[in-house]
Amino acid sequence: MTLDAFLILAAALFAVGLYGALTQQSIVMIMMGLELMVNGVLVAGGAFWYFVAPATADGQLVVLVAVTVMALEMAMGFAATTAIFRARDVDVTDDAEDLKG
Template sequence: MTAELVLQIVLTVAAGLIGVGLFGALSQQTIVMVMMGLELVLNGVLLAGGAAWYFLAPELPDAQMLVVVALVVMAVEMAMGFAVTVAFYRARQLDMIDMASDLRG
């Protein structure tokens, strides 16, 4: 099997994760489920970054750094998402994004 074919298969899997995550983030109504969709998108980025490092430029650390940044973004998204969820619930007893549509910018 050629390296290019394996790379394309892995990247297609990553694209699948990004597509599924985007569907979830756009369609779910509860805040925590929206966050799970965003996490799936970042999961796809992790996979694509790892594949890019192995198949395209293993002599450079840049793709590994991208994976590290994606991991940190996941942690920050999770922490801030839950903080906002708790603050929302405390202020209005809501857990659905449709109930907070008056916050639209």
């Protein structure tokens, strides 16, 4: 277990999530990609705490914030999906590429 190994794992999770967020058509699947990217941040935050600065809680707090971001992102994402689905019967991004309300 080294810092490099943990960070490379975090980078891999981030890149996979980025791929998902860019390729998926369904808004719900895009949110899964974003969650996977934040998952990488979780791993990196924990690794920095353990390998660089374990004497203070800063690394743990980054993880705490990232976990909160994940939950809030999902809640807002589903609310936006519900709103656009209700207004225009749209659940894929290709149908929502204009700015018309």
